[in-house]
Amino acid sequence: MNISRRQFIKSAAAQSAVAAAAVLFPGVSFGAWKNLDPSSGGIEWKKTPCRFCGTGCGLLVGVSENRAVAVKGDPNCSVNKGLCCVKGYHSIQILYGKDRVTEALVRKNGKLVEVPIEEALDLVAEKMKETIKDYGKDAVAIYGSGQWSIPDGYAASKLFKGCIGTNNVEANARLCMASAVTGFLTSFGLDEPMGCYDDIDHADIFITWGNNMAEMHPVLFSRMLANRQSKRHVKIIDFATRTTRTSQAADKSILFRPQTDLAVANAICHEIIRNDWVNWDFVTNHVSFHKGKTNIGYGTEDHFKFTDKEETVDFESYKEFLQDYTPEKVEKISGVPAKDIKYMASLYGDPDKKITSFWCMGMNQHTRGTWINNLVYNIHLLVGKISTPGNSPFSLTGQPSACGTVREVGTLTHKLPHGVVMNEKDRELAAKIWTVPVENIDPKPTYHTVEMFRALDRGDIRFMWVQVTNPMVTMPNLNRYRNGAQKDGRFMVVSEIYPTPTYDVADVVLPSALWVEREGFFGNSERRTQHNEQIIPTPGNTMCNTWQLIEVARRLGYEKQFPWSRETYIEDIWNEYTQFHDNPKHRMAPYNELKARSGIQWPFIDGLETKWRYNPKYDPAAESDSFDFYGKPDHRAWIWLRPYEPAAESPDGEYPFWLNTGRVLEHWHTGSMTRRVPILHKAVPESYVEINPDDAANLGITNGSKVKVSSRRGSVVMKASINGRGRPPKGMVFVPFFDESYLINEVTLDAFCPISKQPDYKKCAVKLERV
Amino acid sequence: MPVFSYLAYPKQGAREQLINDLAALDYCEVAPAQNEEILILVTDTPDEKKEKVLQKKLRKLKSLESLAMTFGHTDE
Numbered sequence: 088m089n090i091s092r093r094q095f096i097k098s099a100a101a102q103s104a105v106a107a108a109a110v111l112f113p114g115v116s117f118g119a120w121k122n123l124d125p126s127s128g129g130i131e132w133k134k135t136p137c138r139f140c141g142t143g144c145g146l147l148v149g150v151s152e153n154r155a156v157a158v159k160g161d162p163n164c165s166v167n168k169g170l171c172c173v174k175g176y177h178s179i180q181i182l183y184g185k186d187r188v189t190e191a192l193v194r195k196n197g198k199l200v201e202v203p204i205e206e207a208l209d210l211v212a213e214k215m216k217e218t219i220k221d222y223g224k225d226a227v228a229i230y231g232s233g234q235w236s237i238p239d240g241y242a243a244s245k246l247f248k249g250c251i252g253t254n255n256v257e258a259n260a261r262l263c264m265a266s267a268v269t270g271f272l273t274s275f276g277l278d279e280p281m282g283c284y285d286d287i288d289h290a291d292i293f294i295t296w297g298n299n300m301a302e303m304h305p306v307l308f309s310r311m312l313a314n315r316q317s318k319r320h321v322k323i324i325d326f327a328t329r330t331t332r333t334s335q336a337a338d339k340s341i342l343f344r345p346q347t348d349l350a351v352a353n354a355i356c357h358e359i360i361r362n363d364w365v366n367w368d369f370v371t372n373h374v375s376f377h378k379g380k381t382n383i384g385y386g387t388e389d390h391f392k393f394t395d396k397e398e399t400v401d402f403e404s405y406k407e408f409l410q411d412y413t414p415e416k417v418e419k420i421s422g423v424p425a426k427d428i429k430y431m432a433s434l435y436g437d438p439d440k441k442i443t444s445f446w447c448m449g450m451n452q453h454t455r456g457t458w459i460n461n462l463v464y465n466i467h468l469l470v471g472k473i474s475t476p477g478n479s480p481f482s483l484t485g486q487p488s489a490c491g492t493v494r495e496v497g498t499l500t501h502k503l504p505h506g507v508v509m510n511e512k513d514r515e516l517a518a519k520i521w522t523v524p525v526e527n528i529d530p531k532p533t534y535h536t537v538e539m540f541r542a543l544d545r546g547d548i549r550f551m552w553v554q555v556t557n558p559m560v561t562m563p564n565l566n567r568y569r570n571g572a573q574k575d576g577r578f579m580v581v582s583e584i585y586p587t588p589t590y591d592v593a594d595v596v597l598p599s600a601l602w603v604e605r606e607g608f609f610g611n612s613e614r615r616t617q618h619n620e621q622i623i624p625t626p627g628n629t630m631c632n633t634w635q636l637i638e639v640a641r642r643l644g645y646e647k648q649f650p651w652s653r654e655t656y657i658e659d660i661w662n663e664y665t666q667f668h669d670n671p672k673h674r675m676a677p678y679n680e681l682k683a684r685s686g687i688q689w690p691f692i693d694g695l696e697t698k699w700r701y702n703p704k705y706d707p708a709a710e711s712d713s714f715d716f717y718g719k720p721d722h723r724a725w726i727w728l729r730p731y732e733p734a735a736e737s738p739d740g741e742y743p744f745w746l747n748t749g750r751v752l753e754h755w756h757t758g759s760m761t762r763r764v765p766i767l768h769k770a771v772p773e774s775y776v777e778i779n780p781d782d783a784a785n786l787g788i789t790n791g792s793k794v795k796v797s798s799r800r801g802s803v804v805m806k807a808s809i810n811g812r813g814r815p816p817k818g819m820v821f822v823p824f825f826d827e828s829y830l831i832n833e834v835t836l837d838a839f840c841p842i843s844k845q846p847d848y849k850k851c852a853v854k855l856e857r858v
Numbered sequence: 859m860p861v862f863s864y865l866a867y868p869k870q871g872a873r874e875q876l877i878n879d880l881a882a883l884d885y886c887e888v889a890p891a892q893n894e895e896i897l898i899l900v901t902d903t904p905d906e907k908k909e910k911v912l913q914k915k916l917r918k919l920k921s922l923e924s925l926a927m928t929f930g931h932t933d934e
Contacts, residue, residue: 093859096931097902100863101889103929104898108865108891116892176929766930 092156095130095149099157103176106160110170110309113316134161134685135619136609137175138234138602139755141484142166142304143611144175145685148603148622155179155603155623164685166284166615172305174755177764182601182623184763188583189627192596199596204628207595208635211552212642214578214594218550219251225533226549228255228542232556233263233486233493235632236607237616238660239554240492242636242649244504249521250645254500254508254533255548259556260486260493261536265845266451267482268494270460273395273842274468274725276718277672278494281700282443282479283613283688287311289477290443292434293323296463297348297449297849299813301332302752304447304483312336324431326351327449328747328849329777329821330814341431342816345745345850347421349455350731352462353412355432359469360406364436369471373714375721376400378408378728385454385735385838389541393841400728408728420731435466441477442467447485448749452849457842458729465726473724474702474714484612486756491610491617495673496664500539501532504667508532520666522648535844537563537837544571552580554599554632559588560757560827563846564800564837582632587759588827598629605631606657608681614697616675617686633660671708672717734850735838738818742798742852744782745819748835749848751812754825762825774826775808778855779817783809786855793858796820798851801833804858820853859902860909863929866897872921873897879919885912899925906932 108115130149137144145164149157158179162169191207192199218226229243235258247256271278287293287310300308315321325337326348334340343351359365379395386393414425414432435442444467450459464473464480472478484490497504504520506513508530518525534542540562542548551572562568572579572592581593584601603622610616625631630638637656640649651659658678665675668689676687688696692707699705701716701724709715716724738744753770754761761767776794778786788794790809795802805822815821822831836851866888868876873895880888880899885908889898903909916925 093861093902096861097887097900100861100900100929100931101898104863104865104900107926107928108894108896108898111865112891112894112896115894115896117889117898173928765932766927769930770927 092151095157099159099176102159103171103173106170106176107173110305110312113309113313130156133603133620133622135603135622136487136611136617136686137171137178138487138609139174139178140304141233141486141489141612142306143487143609143613143615143617143686144171144306145617146171146175146178148179150622153624155182161685166611166686167306170306170309173753174761174767177767180764181760182604184585186586187626188585188590188596188598189629190598191628192593194594199593204598204630207597208638208642211580211595211597212639214550215639215643218578222549224251224253225255226547227251227253228257228534228539228548228550229552229554230536230539230556230558231258231498231554233258233260233484233489234555235488235492235498236605236609237488237492237496237664238607238633238657239636240496240498241504241660241664242633242640243554244496244498245521245648246636246640246645248503248508248528249517249523250527250640250643250648252527252529254529254531255539256498257500257534257536257539258493258498259536259558259561260489261499261844262452262561262846263448263485264451264482264489264494265843266453266456266460266840267484269457269843270464270482273457273727274461274464275716279490279614280479280481280612281474282481283698284310285698286443286477286479286481288314289441290314290479291321291440291477292442294431294434294442294444295323295325295327295333295337296444296446297327298446298483299327299331299333299749300445301336303485303750305752307483308333324434326431329816329819332812341423341427343421343423345747345819346453346455346734347731348450348459349462349729350412350417350420351423351428352459352466353409353731354414354417354428355435355466356469357409357412358414358429358432359436359466360409362432362436365469366471369714370402370469373716373723374468374726375723376402376405376728377725381730382732383841386537386841386844387735387836387838389538389545391841395842405726405728435470435472442472443477443479443481445481445483447483449849451845452847454735454838454840454847454850455729455732456840456845458727461727461729464724468724468726474699476699487611488609490612490614491608495610495668500535503528504664516667520663537839537844537846540568540571543577544568544574546574546576549576550578552582553589554582557587557589557757557759559592560824560830561832563832563835563848565830565832566801582635585759585763587757597635598627599635600625600629600631604629608661611686614688615686616681616689618681620682633657735847736836736851738852742854743818744853744855746796746798746834746851746853747815747819747821747849748824748831749821751823751825754823756825757827758825773806774823774829774831775806775811777808777811777813777815777821779815779819780809781817783807786857788855788857795856795858796822796831796834796853797856798834798836798853800836803829803831803834805829820855859904859933860906861931862901862927864899864925864927866899866925867923868895868897869921869923876919876921879921883912883915
């Protein structure tokens with residue numbers, strides 16, 4: 088059968104509708120629908136992971152005459168089983184925006200002008216050399232993202248940490264999941280979830296902690312709904328600060344005041360102990376108790392330093408600590424009725440119910456982000472509901488390779504591909520694999536993301552290379568950092584695909600190949616590594632980000648460390664990188680296996696994936712008869728005594744509203760790609776401020792009218808949305824950050840969790856004025 | 859040449875009427891769910907002008923409760 092491109096698009100349209108119907112009505116059947124199967128007719132299907140959120144859906148991209156013409160879900164990918172969300176179905180259109188950057192640009196006399204890419208690469212290398220000579224190695228930095236393909240991050244780490252010898256390597260994942268990492272490390276000693284998405288099929292109860300999965304992880308949410316549809320006893324509880332589409336689909340919606348999730352989590356544990364729902368066998372054999380520092384600050388000042396101090400305590404100390412968190416006391420702090428706290432405790436405490444907790448930015452973008460991660464683990468550990476199918480504390484990640492690249496390769500200032508720069512053995516391993524003198528690798532971390540941009544503003548950093556991210560939209564307290572990037576004596580290199588506010592501050596723009604225009608790997612939220620081959624040609628003079636780094640590295644004299652050919656460099660990098668993880672706790676699948684399959688979970692041992700870590704039934708690295716939390720020296724998971732502490736900035740008489748920021752279903756992060764897809768743009772054409780109807784009435788604000796949202800740092804004027812898709816409680820407003828025309832991060836506060844250094848984009852104080 | 863797909867919700871008791879109404883319109887293909895009160899509508903109009911005319915006709919259908927767009931392609 089030969090079919091036209093048009094029939095093909097119609098088929099994709101029909102499949103999109105079927106998928107959307109399946110989300111809303113699990114089990115819905117369209118048996119009579121004629122099958123417009125476009126599997127033949129000169130169109131070739133190639134697998135790739137989706138390049139938007141951290142779910143890691145498998146896609147099949149249809150290619151005709153070197154052009155991506157259609158998308159469908161990959162039925163062989165266990166993540167999405169053939170489903171896609173609206174972004175996935177429109178994903179190939181991000182490749183073909185009219186203003187795609189396809190040539191290198193250099194700023195001359197204040198204007199960006201096209202130059203041959205070789206000239207731009209020469210200039211980047213020359214400026215790096217000059218900056219290092221004049222200001223030292225720690226004056227150059229690279230800032231990437233969780234959308235970096237694994238080889239991008241690996242090449243960046245090797246060049247900056249191994250060759251140049253600076254730890255000025257950070258990624259926007261610091262803004263996205265750093266608290267999840269420090270939560271895992273402090274509770275389990277190893278990063279990333281113990282469970283997997285199969286937990287969704289096994290759980291009886293789901294609790295979403297500040298996590299609007301219906302919009303942010305819609306395919307996983309549809310799997311939850313399908314489970315509930317097939318088993319009547321399954322329940323979804325949405326525990327959040329605002330009412331969302333997730334709340335509307337949940338069996339119960341419970342709202343809490345911002346920051347008080349800390350108190351509620353402790354109150355749930357208080358109730359579990361009071362009712363003797365503790366799994367004593369599990370706790371006695373697999374858990375230890377610890378406390379750290381309190382009143383730990385918020386990092387709003389330059390050069391802020393914090394180091395936690397751990398102290399081992401016993402169960403009785405923990406029980407005594409929880410006396411401050413009776414449901415009745417916590418009701419006063421959180422606004423959550425004591426009966427609802429007791430209800431949630433009873434769900435966790437019921438030995439016959441399997442329970443999965445999901446969270447993402449609500450818990451991670453939090454000035455006590457590490458603590459709230461610890462506290463949710465505490466709940467699961469007290470009742471022993473962990474590392475078994477359906478029992479899972481599950482930290483979802485936001486970006487397609489925040490786990491695969493930033494967390495596993497380690498593109499953060501303190502990290503190496505295996506371990507941390509502070510550890511001598513880890514430095515020795517890295518030096519050996521990288522063929523550099525061990526003295527090259529500096530044992531001292533430099534700047535986390537917020538401090539890196541402060542250093543740029545101060546002039547401690549003079550050269551910054553930004554790849555695959557848009558910090559001139561996403562940095563909190565943005566005015567300071569945009570001004571810093573534009574100061575005299577700063578040199579900004581931006582690898583980009585479209586003009587953005589970050590492109591606007593660039594001295595050099597390198598045109599990047601995007602997604603399926605180059606070969607690469609992503610790693611999703613459930614430890615799944617996914618390979619994509621280059622499916623279509625690169626447009627114009629665009630170049631893969633990895634190859635840009637290799638070109639500059641060679642110009643800096645590191646030919647020996649970057650010897651690979653253009654034909655095989657991705658495979659060669661994979662083979663070098665995986666030497667770092669060649670152990671039973673983290674072994675990665677070989678290149679050919681990844682190329683053939685729709686993703687493989689690590690640890691990959693003897694040809695088998697590991698679905699549940701720390702449980703010897705599923706994890707070959709677990710050496711005990713029962714659970715083995717082998718990340719910690721005592722082989723136990725750690726329960727932490729972490730108190731409730733208030734937010735860095737709370738509403739007051741002058742600024743009486745909480746500001747909460749986030750995303751919408753249709754747009755990816757700063758919208759630089761999805762706003763160029765006409766249909767997605769039309770669906771949500773501009774940002775807005777959600778206001779509670781009572782607050783709006785009190786201020787005389789009507790739906791669609793202009794409102795000025797101001798904080799102590801900045802202001803933005805935008806349209807009001809009242810009773811839209813989200814509804815904040817009285818005293819809170821919500822603004823999505825996808826629209827560069829309304830820079831809400833000029834309003835937000837650059838306070839962060841002192842342990843993870845992740846900023847809190849969910850809480851600061853603002854006022855509203857009708858315009 | 860716009861192509862769109864929608865989930866179409868009929869007014870109460872008007873499922874069969876909506877199927878007939880949509881099937882009677884040019885550039886429309888309709889597929890009813892077998893086990894839910896919901897239909898899939900795929901539209902394929904030759905140009906923006908005809909798309910606007912079709913949108914007006916859809917808005918006037920008395921058997922239609924609402925449309926939720928699930929996919930869109932234009933040649934922009």
